[in-house]
Amino acid sequence: WPARQVVAQAAPARKVKIGVSIPAADHGWTAGIAWWAKRAMVLHPEVDWSLATAQNPEKQIADIEDMMVKGVDGLVILATESAPLTPVAKKARERGIHIVNVDRGFLEPVADVFLEGDNKAFGRKSAEFVAKRMGGKGSLVILSGIPCTVDTDRVTAALEVFKRYPDINILGQQPAFWNREKGLTVMQNFLAQHKNITAVWAQDDDSLLGAKQAIKESGREKEMFIVGGAGMKDVVKMVMDKDPMVPGDITYPPSMIATGVHLSASILKDGKRAQVQKFMPKHLMIDVELITPENAADYYFPESVY
Amino acid sequence: MEQSAQIPLLQIDGLSKRFPGAIALADVSLSIHAGQVHGLVGENGAGKSTLMKVLAGIERGDSGRVVLSGKPVAFENPADAQASGIAMIHQETNLVDDLTVAENIFLGREPTRWGFVNRRRLHEAARGLLKQVDAGFGPAVKVRTLSIAERQLVEIAKAISFDARLLIMDEPTAVLTSHETQALFELIGRLKDRGVTIIYISHLLPEVLRLCDKIIVMRDGRVTTTLDEKQVPATTEQELAGLMVGRPLADHFPTRSAAGQGHALEVRDLSVAGCVYNVSFVVRRGEIIGFAGLIGAGRTEMAEAIMGLRQRSSGVVMVDGKGVDIRSARDAVRAGIGYLSEDRKGTGLHLAMSVAANVTMLSLARYCRPLIHQADEDNATRGYIDRLRIRASGPRRAVGTLSGGNQQKVLLAKWLEMNPKILIVDEPTRGVDIGAKEEIYALLRRLVDEGMACMLISSELNEVLGLSHRVAVMRQGRLEIILNAADATEQKVMHYAAGVAVA
Amino acid sequence: MNVPIENSRRWDWPAVVERLGPMLALIVLVAVTAVLERLLKHESHFLKAENIFNILRQYSFVGIVAVGMTFVIISGGIDLSVGSLLACAGGIGIWMMNTAILATKLINDNALARKEYAENVAAGLNLPLELPWSAFRESLAHWSITLHLGTSEPAGVVLAVLAALVVATFAGWLNGLLITRGRVAPFIVTLGGLAAFRSIAMAIADGGEFRSASHDLFGSFGAGGISIPGQYVAEGVPLQFPNPTIVFLVIALAAAVLLRSTRYGRYVCAIGSNERAAVYSAINVNRIKSLTYTLMGFLAGIAGIMVASRTTAVTSSATGNLYELDAIAAVVIGGTRMQGGSGGIAGTVIGVLILGVIGSMLNFLDVSTYLQGLVKGVIIVVAVLLQRLGQKR
Amino acid sequence: MNVPIENSRRWDWPAVVERLGPMLALIVLVAVTAVLERLLKHESHFLKAENIFNILRQYSFVGIVAVGMTFVIISGGIDLSVGSLLACAGGIGIWMMNTAILATKLINDNALARKEYAENVAAGLNLPLELPWSAFRESLAHWSITLHLGTSEPAGVVLAVLAALVVATFAGWLNGLLITRGRVAPFIVTLGGLAAFRSIAMAIADGGEFRSASHDLFGSFGAGGISIPGQYVAEGVPLQFPNPTIVFLVIALAAAVLLRSTRYGRYVCAIGSNERAAVYSAINVNRIKSLTYTLMGFLAGIAGIMVASRTTAVTSSATGNLYELDAIAAVVIGGTRMQGGSGGIAGTVIGVLILGVIGSMLNFLDVSTYLQGLVKGVIIVVAVLLQRLGQKR
Ligand SMILES: Nc1ncnc2c1ncn2[C@@H]1O[C@H](COP(=O)(O)OP(=O)(O)OP(=O)(O)O)[C@@H](O)[C@H]1O
Numbered sequence A: 001w002p003a004r005q006v007v008a009q010a011a012p013a014r015k016v017k018i019g020v021s022i023p024a025a026d027h028g029w030t031a032g033i034a035w036w037a038k039r040a041m042v043l044h045p046e047v048d049w050s051l052a053t054a055q056n057p058e059k060q061i062a063d064i065e066d067m068m069v070k071g072v073d074g075l076v077i078l079a080t081e082s083a084p085l086t087p088v089a090k091k092a093r094e095r096g097i098h099i100v101n102v103d104r105g106f107l108e109p110v111a112d113v114f115l116e117g118d119n120k121a122f123g124r125k126s127a128e129f130v131a132k133r134m135g136g137k138g139s140l141v142i143l144s145g146i147p148c149t150v151d152t153d154r155v156t157a158a159l160e161v162f163k164r165y166p167d168i169n170i171l172g173q174q175p176a177f178w179n180r181e182k183g184l185t186v187m188q189n190f191l192a193q194h195k196n197i198t199a200v201w202a203q204d205d206d207s208l209l210g211a212k213q214a215i216k217e218s219g220r221e222k223e224m225f226i227v228g229g230a231g232m233k234d235v236v237k238m239v240m241d242k243d244p245m246v247p248g249d250i251t252y253p254p255s256m257i258a259t260g261v262h263l264s265a266s267i268l269k270d271g272k273r274a275q276v277q278k279f280m281p282k283h284l285m286i287d288v289e290l291i292t293p294e295n296a297a298d299y300y301f302p303e304s305v306y
Numbered sequence B: 001m002e003q004s005a006q007i008p009l010l011q012i013d014g015l016s017k018r019f020p021g022a023i024a025l026a027d028v029s030l031s032i033h034a035g036q037v038h039g040l041v042g043e044n045g046a047g048k049s050t051l052m053k054v055l056a057g058i059e060r061g062d063s064g065r066v067v068l069s070g071k072p073v074a075f076e077n078p079a080d081a082q083a084s085g086i087a088m089i090h091q092e093t094n095l096v097d098d099l100t101v102a103e104n105i106f107l108g109r110e111p112t113r114w115g116f117v118n119r120r121r122l123h124e125a126a127r128g129l130l131k132q133v134d135a136g137f138g139p140a141v142k143v144r145t146l147s148i149a150e151r152q153l154v155e156i157a158k159a160i161s162f163d164a165r166l167l168i169m170d171e172p173t174a175v176l177t178s179h180e181t182q183a184l185f186e187l188i189g190r191l192k193d194r195g196v197t198i199i200y201i202s203h204l205l206p207e208v209l210r211l212c213d214k215i216i217v218m219r220d221g222r223v224t225t226t227l228d229e230k231q232v233p234a235t236t237e238q239e240l241a242g243l244m245v246g247r248p249l250a251d252h253f254p255t256r257s258a259a260g261q262g263h264a265l266e267v268r269d270l271s272v273a274g275c276v277y278n279v280s281f282v283v284r285r286g287e288i289i290g291f292a293g294l295i296g297a298g299r300t301e302m303a304e305a306i307m308g309l310r311q312r313s314s315g316v317v318m319v320d321g322k323g324v325d326i327r328s329a330r331d332a333v334r335a336g337i338g339y340l341s342e343d344r345k346g347t348g349l350h351l352a353m354s355v356a357a358n359v360t361m362l363s364l365a366r367y368c369r370p371l372i373h374q375a376d377e378d379n380a381t382r383g384y385i386d387r388l389r390i391r392a393s394g395p396r397r398a399v400g401t402l403s404g405g406n407q408q409k410v411l412l413a414k415w416l417e418m419n420p421k422i423l424i425v426d427e428p429t430r431g432v433d434i435g436a437k438e439e440i441y442a443l444l445r446r447l448v449d450e451g452m453a454c455m456l457i458s459s460e461l462n463e464v465l466g467l468s469h470r471v472a473v474m475r476q477g478r479l480e481i482i483l484n485a486a487d488a489t490e491q492k493v494m495h496y497a498a499g500v501a502v503a
Numbered sequence C, D: 001m002n003v004p005i006e007n008s009r010r011w012d013w014p015a016v017v018e019r020l021g022p023m024l025a026l027i028v029l030v031a032v033t034a035v036l037e038r039l040l041k042h043e044s045h046f047l048k049a050e051n052i053f054n055i056l057r058q059y060s061f062v063g064i065v066a067v068g069m070t071f072v073i074i075s076g077g078i079d080l081s082v083g084s085l086l087a088c089a090g091g092i093g094i095w096m097m098n099t100a101i102l103a104t105k106l107i108n109d110n111a112l113a114r115k116e117y118a119e120n121v122a123a124g125l126n127l128p129l130e131l132p133w134s135a136f137r138e139s140l141a142h143w144s145i146t147l148h149l150g151t152s153e154p155a156g157v158v159l160a161v162l163a164a165l166v167v168a169t170f171a172g173w174l175n176g177l178l179i180t181r182g183r184v185a186p187f188i189v190t191l192g193g194l195a196a197f198r199s200i201a202m203a204i205a206d207g208g209e210f211r212s213a214s215h216d217l218f219g220s221f222g223a224g225g226i227s228i229p230g231q232y233v234a235e236g237v238p239l240q241f242p243n244p245t246i247v248f249l250v251i252a253l254a255a256a257v258l259l260r261s262t263r264y265g266r267y268v269c270a271i272g273s274n275e276r277a278a279v280y281s282a283i284n285v286n287r288i289k290s291l292t293y294t295l296m297g298f299l300a301g302i303a304g305i306m307v308a309s310r311t312t313a314v315t316s317s318a319t320g321n322l323y324e325l326d327a328i329a330a331v332v333i334g335g336t337r338m339q340g341g342s343g344g345i346a347g348t349v350i351g352v353l354i355l356g357v358i359g360s361m362l363n364f365l366d367v368s369t370y371l372q373g374l375v376k377g378v379i380i381v382v383a384v385l386l387q388r389l390g391q392k393r
């Protein structure tokens, strides 16, 4: 990559520029992403950052193109969707721009570093946790998220798990849009429909909070438990405090974006990109971990927005 | 033409039309003969427009049949009617504000070249038609900027552009001054010579008697009388009026009593950019001052300027000798000035709302205690319905469903209900039948005698002459002269209005 | 002559259908849902009082907004900003409340941070001063202590309500100002608001949530209701008629009176049906219009604080999303003309219920996630279509 | 006599300002952005040809939609469904293309699955038959082979374009039908469409994305352009005038002619300005209206397939979100009257550019994420406000 060499030598001359492109906050988790990204950026004042959020792939492509015009040396991208972003990422790479790809991979290996959270594992692990907790039998309701690839990955993975337990009866699946109000509404309807529910697979902690309230109001706390996901601080707190309705949670830490930002900064900042990159793994998988009362404390960040 | 007159061009048998809340046509039968001018008269709400709308394919009859030159027809839409050679000038001008005069005239029939509208030919054709109706504006003008009368001229030009064999005119002259009316009559003459059949609706009986070969009289949705070629010349205005209203009518201008003293309204050096230039005059209490002029003389603009509805480029308005700063209609109304606008559809009425709501629009405060007391509203409205002979099933009827003339009466009622110190009326009796005109004249007279001052803008010259204490004549936005009733004659006024030196 | 007319008035079918149309649509919808549930799922929970009350509670918030929207649309305008405004107002309400309730804690936290910073400086290392709470908020906290306003929970709640209403009303007034004095199309002004108000909420909440520092008291209203004696949803849990619904119905009633029998209401119709004529009739069009948008704002504020109370939190990014579309849909389904001039509150209330039933129906019939949009869209259109076809042209 | 009048019309300032207003707004916006970038960031990338071309490419898609929206709004209607329709059409386009290109593979996969199933049955265990591709799609694949349509990549692309256009045009026609024959308010019909079309896309894609099986050929158009000789954005990467922009401008030009100098165009204005008058003039109002919505659909289809080509994929849940609002904003910013009757394509094009500049400005001035909505909202309103205030009432 001759183009790269050029950039690498040119770099020290001026402040390094890094662009961070992430999805717009349309629910708690994405809001958390923005928060963590900013937090990480302020820790590298020596870098000239620019942050852009996009509510759809087209906007995100535009953002990245703008960053290229600004002449960024590196990009940190959490793609709204994989496929649409691949061409533009490719274009960036051809220009010798260093790319850290977080959470949602491109269709082609265009990223210098790919740092992913595993949505399938997310679905699988949380589902297994729920199934075990149910003792392999009982009735279950599923709250899905904003319909999109992430949601599909998680739900399909979870359903595969539940299929393996013939005595677990799935009463219904409705979208709660990873959102508290919707979680509340949908859960109310489920409660009105079904006389006994053993567990709620809520997939997301915003949805969980809504569902929890609905259950409280119907006075059926003792009947069932809920498992959400993503490790929102309040929910982690509940787990920590051994809330009977919230036996556990599963991480999908928005802080992963911070990791991406740090990586990018440390690779690019002092012009030793080529050298540093040598010692950098191309693919980092952030495991999704179960949060239980035992380990909850390690996942509790009271000052985070999420 | 003689033999063609034998077989009727158009035959209507037992046509009936009922609207929710009104019976417009009850078993109407009549025959229209080719190459003749048929007058159609009747009280407001008699069913004239509805009948014509059926012929023009806008309304569909409930029962009965229409036979056009031997073939029974049932028009589904205006296109069908036009296809079979029927064109109509509607009582309410219906033009597209955002298009030009030319585009309006040929709307739906634009000349095209390779699929593109051919503007040159469009304008040429339009210009020709505008000349025929002797209009003072070009084809490229946007209709939005035209006055009501000018719009009417566009409608006429549009209607003749179809060169139809049956041309229906629903009160074409209601807002035209004698000058344009004259031009229209000549036009009708030419059309008649070309063998065009014409149905002419009007409340101006002298016109009808002068113009028409036959006269059909309608009442309560029925054809009551038909006067043929021989009877028409022998009929007087009084008799015709009697046939319409079903009772004899007196000479309809009540005698005027002397105007009072003291200036109710004084206007000094009033100007509106492009329309009105340095107009000054006073209106005394108990006086009616008439404003005559040709179309575009700027009378409406002047009135609107007084009301604060138009930007004044200069001028002061004083009420009861005190200067008032009028910036909006609200200021004017607060100062006691009322303005009955000439465009009842555009600026006068809320057609979708009930008669009562419209009548009390200005005086609503009086019916609030604190909530609107609808019973009172309705009673007050019924008062006007009876007094002005408004044909409406009740106060809650939507004004839009009333006949043109009845709408006009509602508009008048609305402004009387405000009981203003100074009332400016612009074409107050537009489309109103003589019976009701009588009432209105008497009413105005009474109010004036009680001390109200009135500015009467009207294109009906004898109305102006008959009612006013003084007659102001405007021309091209300038106030030419103010004549006293005594020496205000038709010729004199017309001379000043047209700007020809007095003989 | 008048007699036959009075008669024929009774048979004014189009008007009848127009009035009853929405009602019929609602009944059909409920019936169909109940039947389908029986046939497909061999259950009948849909018609349970509990579920009906759920629907009522869930849609009272949209309902309150829709009432305001009815005035806006009748006046010939539209307001797309309500959803964002609702979130913004509710959020700021909670924010104020928390500031007041947590005043002392908040001041102490900052004091600590400063102390630490001072020590660092003394120790020669210059980390930046990071206050856990913004200085502005700190000063507000000081105020709320000195003025004794709401460091106690109840007072805090009152403060929340006030703040939300003030913010929302002001925002509505601003919309009105731009539309009347600025003569900018309502669609554009409120489209701007749609973007702006949410952005403000997110900026304050840093993209996150506003969480009530007073769960029980603040939350009790939105979640609570009036217990129906002798009725229980579960042992110990009485069946409750939801508070938000009571508020909604009261507002709707007041609005109906306002629209039908006050000058204001009359003028709103007049402006919507023919603005020029309204001007000529000496109506203060600008004042009526801005009043209308201000009222809309105020109602959005009420909805906002109630949603906040309902969930004891407001998600700056999500709360109230698409409320504007639901509200407008409800209004039009209720028979109000989109072009303005005529319409009624009763219809709107029914429109809201129709939306509510659709929402719950999708759930009770287990309509697949991806097809819900299709079903909802089709039902809305059909609901209106039936009304129209009912009337002959 | 008519001299003064003709005069008073020649100096019709409001009209002049109305015409030039958007242009001025655009110029001011660009200037301000460029200056601010220099002052705040000591850089000047904003005015680079590359960036200008980026803006043009990014907003050509909204632009194409906005052109159609101009007709819809002038005719007195509105179309909220375009964003969803765009996604739906683009998605189905890709879906068809893939079906054709992958035909053989797809058939084999299913064949294998069946074989396996048969073996299982033989072996006595009865797992359900799970086809990797739906049977419907399989039969389509068979067809595309037998008819020789597009198992080759180029033919596949052609198929994609056709499919997208057919779907979108039909959808638009359907909107028109419901609005004219069904007499349902455009807002409601297209609100239904907004929900329905996207839902269809999601149902087909299972909530995921449609990925082009032909990256290079299919993607080349949307991402490519006409190279400007001698200009490079980076070594080896020539500066290109974007293809989508060329399409956009051609469409805009054609539309301008259509609107100003064909009968159809005149009738659209007439209907929007005074429908009754149009009816009286024997214009087939229903036909003109449904033509307009059909045209809107067709253009949404073009935009859809171009977005798909640009990104070589369509995200069923996200692609085209909020396009409807952007398009409407562009139209109104361009000076078209929201109530219909008058407006122009030129204005719309400028309106689109204004939106584009705002979008890129937010990035180049590094406006904080959460405040972007606020800034964008304010600028849009101000842009229109300036035009209005320019004219005296
Ligand atoms: N759209 C409608 N809905 C209900 N009633 C209507 C409608 N149009 C007309 N009518 C009624 O039909 C009757 C006849 O109306 P029409 O307009 O034909 O009277 P007209 O003879 O034209 O009166 P004018 O001389 O005032 O124009 C009136 O009572 C009117 O109220």
Ligand SMILES: Nc1ncnc2c1ncn2[C@@H]1O[C@H](COP(=O)(O)OP(=O)(O)OP(=O)(O)O)[C@@H](O)[C@H]1O
Residues within 6 Å of the ligand: B144, B145, B146, B147, B148, B149, B150, B175, B274, B275, B293, B294, B295, B296, B297, B298, B299, B300, B301, B302, B342, B459, D005, D008, D009
């Ligand atoms: N908004 C406008 N812009 C430009 N010219 C206008 C506008 N409104 C009216 N005019 C012109 O001003 C002139 C005066 O119109 P106006 O209606 O006052 O005449 P008038 O004396 O009332 O005649 P009419 O008998 O029609 O009432 C007309 O030629 C009209 O075309």
Ligand SMILES: [Mg+2]
Residues within 6 Å of the ligand: B048, B049, B050, B091, B170, B403, B404, B405
């Ligand atoms: Mg009539």
Ligand SMILES: [Mg+2]
Residues within 6 Å of the ligand: B147, B148, B299, B300, B301, B342, B426
């Ligand atoms: Mg006049």
